[in-house]
Structure formats: C-alpha cells, structure tokens
Amino acid sequence: MEPLLKLTNVKKSFGEIHAIEQVNLDIHKHSVIGLVGGNGAGKTTLLRLMSGVYRPTSGSVKLENSRPISEMRSVLGVVPESTGLYSKLTAWENIRYHSRLHGIDDQLAWDRTYRFAKLLDIQESLHRYTEGFSRGMKQKTALLRALAHGPQILLLDEPTGGLDVTSARIVRQLVRKLKEEGGTVIYSTHHLAEAQQVCDRIIIVHNGIIQADGTPEELLTLTGTKSLEEAYVSLTSEAARPRMEESEQPSKISKIWRRLFTPKHQLEVDEDE
Amino acid sequence: MSSRKRIVTVAKKEIIEFVRDWRTIVALVLIPLLLFPLLFIAFPVVMQNEATELEQKTVDILIQSNDIEDLLVDLLENQTALVTVMTLDENLTTLSDADNDTVELRNLEYDAILRMELRNDTWYYAILHLSTSEQSNEARGRILDVLIDWEDDLRSQRIESAGLDVESTLDPLQWDGPISDADVATKGEQAGMLLSLFIPFVLAIWTASAAVQPAIDMTVGERERGTLESLLSLPLTRTELLLGKWLAVVSITAVGVTLQIGGLLFGIAYLASDFIDVPSLSFAAIVLLALAVGFYGTMIVALYLALAMRSKSVKEAGSVLTPITLAMIMPILLTQFINLDDVEMFWFGVPFVNVLLGLRELLLNRIIIEHVIVWVLVSSLICLLTVRYAAKQFHREDIITTKS
Numbered sequence: 001m002e003p004l005l006k007l008t009n010v011k012k013s014f015g016e017i018h019a020i021e022q023v024n025l026d027i028h029k030h031s032v033i034g035l036v037g038g039n040g041a042g043k044t045t046l047l048r049l050m051s052g053v054y055r056p057t058s059g060s061v062k063l064e065n066s067r068p069i070s071e072m073r074s075v076l077g078v079v080p081e082s083t084g085l086y087s088k089l090t091a092w093e094n095i096r097y098h099s100r101l102h103g104i105d106d107q108l109a110w111d112r113t114y115r116f117a118k119l120l121d122i123q124e125s126l127h128r129y130t131e132g133f134s135r136g137m138k139q140k141t142a143l144l145r146a147l148a149h150g151p152q153i154l155l156l157d158e159p160t161g162g163l164d165v166t167s168a169r170i171v172r173q174l175v176r177k178l179k180e181e182g183g184t185v186i187y188s189t190h191h192l193a194e195a196q197q198v199c200d201r202i203i204i205v206h207n208g209i210i211q212a213d214g215t216p217e218e219l220l221t222l223t224g225t226k227s228l229e230e231a232y233v234s235l236t237s238e239a240a241r242p243r244m245e246e247s248e249q250p251s252k253i254s255k256i257w258r259r260l261f262t263p264k265h266q267l268e269v270d271e272d273e
Numbered sequence: 274m275s276s277r278k279r280i281v282t283v284a285k286k287e288i289i290e291f292v293r294d295w296r297t298i299v300a301l302v303l304i305p306l307l308l309f310p311l312l313f314i315a316f317p318v319v320m321q322n323e324a325t326e327l328e329q330k331t332v333d334i335l336i337q338s339n340d341i342e343d344l345l346v347d348l349l350e351n352q353t354a355l356v357t358v359m360t361l362d363e364n365l366t367t368l369s370d371a372d373n374d375t376v377e378l379r380n381l382e383y384d385a386i387l388r389m390e391l392r393n394d395t396w397y398y399a400i401l402h403l404s405t406s407e408q409s410n411e412a413r414g415r416i417l418d419v420l421i422d423w424e425d426d427l428r429s430q431r432i433e434s435a436g437l438d439v440e441s442t443l444d445p446l447q448w449d450g451p452i453s454d455a456d457v458a459t460k461g462e463q464a465g466m467l468l469s470l471f472i473p474f475v476l477a478i479w480t481a482s483a484a485v486q487p488a489i490d491m492t493v494g495e496r497e498r499g500t501l502e503s504l505l506s507l508p509l510t511r512t513e514l515l516l517g518k519w520l521a522v523v524s525i526t527a528v529g530v531t532l533q534i535g536g537l538l539f540g541i542a543y544l545a546s547d548f549i550d551v552p553s554l555s556f557a558a559i560v561l562l563a564l565a566v567g568f569y570g571t572m573i574v575a576l577y578l579a580l581a582m583r584s585k586s587v588k589e590a591g592s593v594l595t596p597i598t599l600a601m602i603m604p605i606l607l608t609q610f611i612n613l614d615d616v617e618m619f620w621f622g623v624p625f626v627n628v629l630l631g632l633r634e635l636l637l638n639r640i641i642i643e644h645v646i647v648w649v650l651v652s653s654l655i656c657l658l659t660v661r662y663a664a665k666q667f668h669r670e671d672i673i674t675t676k677s
Contacts, residue, residue: 014671051506054670078506082499088293089286100282101507103274142503155506 002064004029004184005050005153010059012045012208019045020208023059027153027186032179034199035188038236042208043188044081047155050186051078074102077151081158083142087131091122094130095145102149109148116147119177120170136167143174154178154185160194172198192228202228206236279509283517284524287491291525301483301525305533313540329353332412333382335374337361338389345423349387352415357383361390368399378403384412396427461553462638464541468552469613469636473629474605475537476530476566480573481601483529487522488577489590497587502673511667515578519663522574530566558635561645565631568652572625572659573601579663582672604629613637621647624655 003026012020020042027033035043048054049061052073063072085094092113099109117123120140125133130141139159146154156175160168175185175198189195195202196216204212204219212219212235216228223231259267291297334349336358349356362373368388377383378401386401400416403409429439458466495501504514541550554562577594584590608629611620621627627648634644666672 048502048673053502053505053673073506073508076506078503080499080502080506082502084498084500084503086286086290086500087498088290093286093289097282097286098503098507101274101279101509103508145503 001028003027004064006060006062006064007049008060008062010049010056010061012049012054013057018208020049020056023210025203025210025213027184029152029184030179030182031201032175032185032187032199034195034202035186035205036190036192036195036202036232037205038190041190041205043190043205044157045208046205047078047157047186047188050153051076051155074149075152077146077149077154079139079142079146079154079156079159081161083138085130085133085138085141085145088129090127090129091133091137091141091144092126094141095126095148098145099148104149112150113144113148116144116174119174120144135162136164139163139167139171143171147178152184154183155188156185157188158190159187160189160191168194192232196228204232204235211235274508276510276513279513280517280520283509283514284520287487287518287521288524291487291490291521297486297525300486301529302532305479305529306536308533309537309540327407327411330408330411331355332384332408332415333357334412334416335359335377335383335386336389337386340391341389345389345419348419348423349416352419354412354415361388368397369401371401374401378409381406381408384409385416387416459553460550464550465552465554465636465638469633470609472534472537472636473608473632475533476632477569477601477605477625477629479530479533480526480566480570481598483526484522484570484574484577485591485594485598487525488574489581489584489587489594491518491521492578492581493584493587493590496673505673512664515660515664515667519571519574519578519660522578523570526570526574527566530570552636552638554636554638555640557640558638561640562632562635564649565628565635565652568649568656569625569628571656572628572652575656575659575663579659579666582663582666582669601625608633613639616644618643618647622651624651628652 005025005027007023007025010020010023010025011018023046035046037043045054049056052061060068062068063075085091086097089097092110095113096106096109099113100106113126114123117126117140120143122137122140122144125137125141130138133141139162143156143159146156154175159171159175163171172194175187178185179200187195187199192202201213201215202219203210212222212231214222219228219231219235220226223234225231225234330353332352332354334354334356336346336349336356337360338358339361341358346356346358365373365388368390371378374383374386378386381403384402384406387398388401389396389398391397398420400413402413428443432439432442456463495504505511576597580593580597581590584593604623604625607626611630613630613634616630620630621644631644631648634641
C-alpha cells in the first residue's frame with residue numbers, strides 16, 4: 001500500500017548544526033504514530049518538515065502520488081506546541097480564519113467544529129475571546145482549528161503538554177476517535193506512557209536520528225527489555241545535545257558589543273566553557 | 274480559493290484584531306482626527322487668554338535719568354505701569370551697563386529699568402530687563418511702544434520746526450492700494466503654497482510613525498506570540514502572507530493619515546478660514562497626489578515589515594524601526610528647503626525625497642510631466658525592491674524561531 005506521507009533520506013541542517021540526519025519514514029493511513037524523544041531530539045523539526053514549514057536540506061517529503069508537501073497543505077491539520085491562537089479573536093473566529101484560508105465554506109467548518117467541540121466539551125466557549133482561556137481550552141481550540149477543514153493527516157506537537165489530567169485524557173480520547181474514523185495522526189510527545197496509550201506505532205528520535213520505529217511490542221523485542229521505559233533508555237544512551245535554538249549564535253557585532261559590557265572575570269569563565 | 278481572496282482574508286483578520294484594541298482606535302483614529310481642529314481652536318484661545326492676562330498686569334518700571342520729561346513719565350504710567358524715577362549714576366560706561374542693577378532685576382523688584390540721557394540734541398537710552406521673565410519682557414515691550422510714539426512726535430516736531438512737510442519727508446515712497454490686490458495668485462493657490470510645506474511633512478511623519486506598531490505586531494509580534502507557525506502550515510504562500518499583512522498595515526496607516534489630513538482641512542475650512550483657504554487642485558493633481566502617497570506608504574510599510582520580520586524580538590524591532598522613523602525627518606527637511614521654481618531634475622530621482630517633492634509640486638497644482646515621469650518610475654522601482662526585500666525576509670526559514 002502506498003504511504004500517505006513519505007520521507008526519503010531527509011536531512012535538515014541549520015548552518016553547521018545537523019538537526020535531522022538521513023530520516024526515512026513511511027506514514028500509512030488510519031494510524032496514530034508517536035514521535036517520542038527528549039527536548040532537542042528533533043521531534044519539532046521533523047513535524048515542521050512534514051508540515052512544509054521547513055524545507056529539507058536534502059532528501060524529499062512527499063504525499064501519496066508523489067505530490068510535494070508544499071502543494072498539499074490543505075490535507076494537513078497542524079497543532080503546534082504554542083497553540084498559536086489570536087487572543088483578540090474568539091475561538092470560532094480563530095477556527096474560521098484558518099478554515100477560510102483552507103478554502104472551506106463557513107457553514108461546513110462550523111458544523112465540523114461544533115461536532116468536535118461537543119466531544120471536547122467546549123461548545124459553549126466557541127464565541128468567547130481566547131484571551132482568558134486556560135492552557136487546556138487553548139489546546140482544545142487549536143485542535144478544533146486543525147480539524148475544521150477535514151484534514152487527512154493531523155500533526156500534533158506535544159498536544160498534552162501543560163494540560164491537567166482531565167484535559168489530557170479528553171485530547172487522547174479525541175485522537176483515538178479520529179483514528180476510528182479513519183484519520184491519521186502524528187503525535188509528538190516526550191511521555192512514553194502517553195505514546196503507549198494512544199499510538200499504534202512509536203518512533204524514537206534522539207539527537208536528530210530515528211533510533212527505533214515499530215509497535216510497542218516490536219520495540220521491546222528489538223531492545224530485549226521488559227518495559228518501554230527500559231527500551232527508551234537503552235536506545236537513547238548517548239548524551240542528548242542542546243536544543244537547536246540554544247545552539248544559534250549571535251552575530252559578530254552582537255558578540256563584540258556584548259563583550260564591551262561584560263566584566264572581565266565573566267569573559268574568562270565564558271571562554272573556558 | 275484564489276490568491277486574492279487569501280490575501281484579503283489575511284488582511285481582514287489583521288485589521289479586525291488591530292481594531293479590537295481600544296488604544297489603537299485612540300492612537301490611529303481619534304488623535305489624528307482631532308489633532309488639528311483642537312490645535313486650531315486651542316492655540317488661538319490659549320494665546321489670546323495669555324496675552325490679555327499679561328496686558329492687564331501692572332508692571333514695575335524704574336526710570337534712571339537726569340533729564341526725563343514729565344510727558345514721558347505720564348505716557349508710561351498710562352500703560353498700566355508703576356513708575357519710579359531716580360537719578361542716573363554718573364559712573365556708568367554706557368547706558369546698557371547693567372552691573373549695578375542686575376540684582377534688582379533678578380529679584381523682580383523692577384520688571385524693567387529705562388535709562389535715558391540727553392547729549393546735545395540726541396536722546397540716548399537703554400532698557401535693562403530679564404529676558405527669561407515674561408513680565409520683564411512685557412514691561413520692556415510697553416516701554417518700547419511708548420518710546421516709539423514719543424520719538425515719532427519728537428521727530429515730527431523737529432521736521433515741522435525746520436519748515437518741512439512731515440509725511441513726505443518721513444515717507445517719500447508709498448504703496449498705493451491694498452497689497453493683497455497686487456498678488457495674482459488665487460487664495461487657493463496661496464493656500465496650496467503654504468500647505469505644500471506642511472502636508473508632505475505631516476504625511477511623511479504620520480505614515481512612518483503610524484506604520485511602526487502594526488508592522489511589528491503583525492510580524493515579529495506574531496512570532497513571539499507563537500501564532501506564526503500554524504499560519505505557515507496553511508495552504509498560503511509566504512508572498513500571500515506578506516501581501517495580506519502589507520495590505521492591513523497600509524489600510525490602517527491610510528485611515529490614520531486620511532483622518533489627519535481630513536482634520537487639517539476641516540480645521541482650515543471652518544476654524545481658520547480667516548487666515549488660510551482650502552487649496553484649489555485639479556482632478557489630475559488629486560489623482561497624482563494619491564499615487565504619491567501610495568508609493569510612499571508602500572515603500573515605508575514594505576521596509577518596516579521586512580525589518581520587523583528580520584528582528585529577533587519585538588524589542589529589537591522597536592530599536593530598529595524607531596531610529597528609522599526619526600531618520601525619515603531628513604528627506605522631509607531636505608524637501609522643505611528645495612526651491613521648486615528652480616529644482617534640479619536629479620532630486621526627483623532620490624528615493625523618498627522625490628515623492629515628497631512631487632507632493633509639494635502637486636499641492637501647488639503644478640503638474641510637470643518630466644518630474645512626474647521620473648518620480649513615478651524611480652518610486653515604482655524602489656517599491657518593487659522594498660517589496661522583494663520584504664518577501665525575502667518572509668521566505669526565511671528561521672522566521673518562526675524566536676529569541677525572546
């Protein structure tokens with residue numbers, strides 16, 4: 001069966017930093033795939049490559065029938081880690097803004113939104129400004145926004161990060177329901193237990209490399225361990241690198257300027273490091 | 274969905290979000306609309322009140338003279354002044370030598386001191402005052418008024434006593450009829466001349482300053498709030514995103530500028546019509562004026578969006594755009610000093626200056642085809658370059674990562 005999304009020899013570098021190295025992935029329909037890894041592992045970069053926000057340095061990201069990802073954004077629904085809601089718009093206005101840019105009729109978008117809003121129990125808040133929303137409400141609204149145009153693939157970046165137990169549970173239930181309805185979800189998390197609960201397939205990313213890819217049972221067999229936690233530890237024993245953003249360097253002028261206003265003893269410590 | 278619709282969708286959302294902030298309405302609608310009418314009302318009222326208040330005050334004047342005439346003292350006392358007369362110190366090098374009386378003036382014991390001395394047939398005088406005191410200046414003014422009238426009388430008496438006609442001796446060259454009748458420029462053209470020094474200044478400063486906040490908010494602000502990433506994963510090209518945001522910033526700025534110019538013209542037409550008329554412009558001049566403003570707005574907004582998007586944080590964007598806005602005063606000032614009757618062609622090839630010069634010419638209802646062609650071509654090129662530069666910034670991959 002042809003994969004819905006195919007990453008072939010994908011490499012992503014930012015200057016001299018290699019964020020993602022030689023990734024090959026096939027994402028098939030009707031599955032929930034967990035991207036698991038620590039901070040700075042490369043999960044978000046991988047998701048941004050899948051959503052077309054980043055272009056691969058080498059290799060290719062293609063949808064089925066070899067369509068380039070840039071032409072196929074309409075089949076994607078993306079929930080970034082930050083949720084990305086406009087605080088001076090209501091929840092529905094936020095959703096409608098994205099669905100309009102997807103070219104979806106307002107009524108159709110509203111019907112879909114209302115249906116999922118009932119599942120997430122926020123139908124009463126759709127006409128409220130998102131300014132006062134809790135983290136959970138924001139996450140749910142971002143999910144509705146990603147679903148309003150009926151995407152084939154849903155990309156979720158840490159969707160339960162910062163949520164209380166009940167909200168996180170509701171989000172997981174929604175993901176499972178989407179799978180039952182034939183959807184495909186790529187779910188990034190650093191919680192193994194959560195991935196085990198929700199995902200059919202777990203991809204362990206560490207230092208920009210896919211260390212393992214398979215069902216929970218396959219990961220246990222691969223590592224010869226009894227629990228996923230042990231499997232994860234054995235697969236990610238190499239020291240984690242710092243986050244990409246932290247590795248970015250200031251400009252030469254900024255460096256010189258900063259040195260002028262840094263005490264000499266502090267400069268010596270920095271140089272030693 | 275067409276590209277145009279996506280651009281309009283982005284622009285509409287940006288405008289709605291911006292307008293929902295009441296501070297924006299105050300800054301971009303109320304202040305520009307009311308600024309000039311308030312200035313036209315408040316300035317004359319305040320100035321008139323202050324002048325009346327000062328005129329009614331009694332000032333303390335000290336006269337130091339050995340030869341002062343009683344008539345002069347009476348004339349000064351009629352000016353609501355308390356006059357004290359003393360003899361003149363004989364040790365003064367000149368009458369302007371204030372050394373001995375500095376303390377009295379600084380302590381405001383007297384508002385002004387008039388020194389007078391008659392040498393042969395000529396009166397010598399000096400008025401000592403404290404120029405940093407309004408009341409002292411007022412006292413000096415009143416003394417000067419009295420002295421001028423007294424001198425006129427004295428001059429007339431001396432001319433008459435020499436057997437001459439006073440008027441033809443003092444004023445042998447005289448203008449005949451009202452001066453304004455001799456000016457062939459219409460009132461509308463005169464207004465255009467005055468406003469051509471004023472409107473480009475207002476337009477340029479207001480466009481530059483009104484565009485800063487929305488340009489930052491819609492680019493690096495959006496990145497800092499974390500809303501940019503989800504937007505970039507939509508079926509929307511980055512050029513469409515730039516154009517949508519550009520359209521929003523231009524619309525917001527245009528509303529602010531239009532209201533300010535509207536307020537200015539309203540102020541002129543209804544509140545200051547005694548002093549200045551509404552300029553008379555042809556239809557072609559109005560169309561070209563709109564084009565010039567459009568060019569200026571396009572260049573500024575595209576440049577601001579690009580620089581704001583390049584910045585790593587809202588703070589950095591503010592640090593970059595504020596000095597640029599202030600630097601915009603340079604071409605504006607240059608434009609004010611250029612003589613339009615003898616303007617060299619190259620000025621119409623200098624970006625920003627050319628559009629402002631074009632505005633000045635058009636406000637005078639002068640359409641000089643060669644000038645128009647040069648500033649339209651050069652400005653079109655600069656617009657294209659600034660928009661391309663902005664597009665380049667929007668296509669950068671790192672625009673979603675923030676340092677804040």
